Amino acid sequence: MPGLGTYPRHLLANTMAFNVFCHLRNDMLAPDGPLPFTLPEPTDGQAAPAVDFMLAGLPQMQGPELTATVDRPLVLDLTGPGATTVTIHPATGPDELLTVAPGADATTQIHSTALDFIAWATTRKPWRDRCRITGYTSTATPFLDRLDIIRPSGCRVPRAWCCRSAGGGEWRSLVQERPQQRRRRRRNAKGRGVSEERPHAPRSSRAACQCLRNDSTYPPAGEPTPVTSS
Numbered sequence: 001m002p003g004l005g006t007y008p009r010h011l012l013a014n015t016m017a018f019n020v021f022c023h024l025r026n027d028m029l030a031p032d033g034p035l036p037f038t039l040p041e042p043t044d045g046q047a048a049p050a051v052d053f054m055l056a057g058l059p060q061m062q063g064p065e066l067t068a069t070v071d072r073p074l075v076l077d078l079t080g081p082g083a084t085t086v087t088i089h090p091a092t093g094p095d096e097l098l099t100v101a102p103g104a105d106a107t108t109q110i111h112s113t114a115l116d117f118i119a120w121a122t123t124r125k126p127w128r129d130r131c132r133i134t135g136y137t138s139t140a141t142p143f144l145d146r147l148d149i150i151r152p153s154g155c156r157v158p159r160a161w162c163c164r165s166a167g168g169g170e171w172r173s174l175v176q177e178r179p180q181q182r183r184r185r186r187r188n189a190k191g192r193g194v195s196e197e198r199p200h201a202p203r204s205s206r207a208a209c210q211c212l213r214n215d216s217t218y219p220p221a222g223e224p225t226p227v228t229s230s
Helices: 011-028 044-061 063-067 114-120 137-146 169-176 179-191 205-212
Strands: 074-079 084-089 099-102 109-113 132-134
Touching: 011 044, 011 114, 044 063, 044 084, 044 099, 044 114, 063 137, 074 114, 074 137, 109 114, 132 137
Parallel strands: 074 109
Antiparallel strands: 074 084, 084 099, 109 132
């Protein structure tokens, strides 16, 4: 996966599971998304593949930026559907990355439900509202502040351009817009002699980061500038 790391082939299915689970439950369905539907509580079989993919990507996606925040082992203890316990170990050399190993092998521990982990580790929700730290808080805080899975190391794209942020605001209003509202908007735009007005379509962090490898300007010329929230 360009910009996101290298994975065993069997994790391809986990990647799809993560995309469906995370975006459906956190971006599309109410209360955070525009769709007013309710799903049954997720099962272990639905949540675990998403968590497995996130843990596999954790050392790679942010590379040295995240590795630099870990100087002592940290335990990540996830409960509920998708439960697992792993230890995050510091890099063993200057050119190495942190590693993730099964089991609890550290004094400082981060406790959360696995479902909350999917939300806060992708920065959809603040970790401080969903994590409990035992041991040395100062050891865990830099890691938690930096962790942002699916946001590659060195990404310069404003968060509002990422797919997880672009699901709200103006774009959400287009998703919910009725046919007669769409026709009226197009007619008004035509009357002003401009093309149909619509905000920039959501694009993934990975795709945007690919654009930025050789181009320091984003968004492209002529595109509206997003409003970033704090």
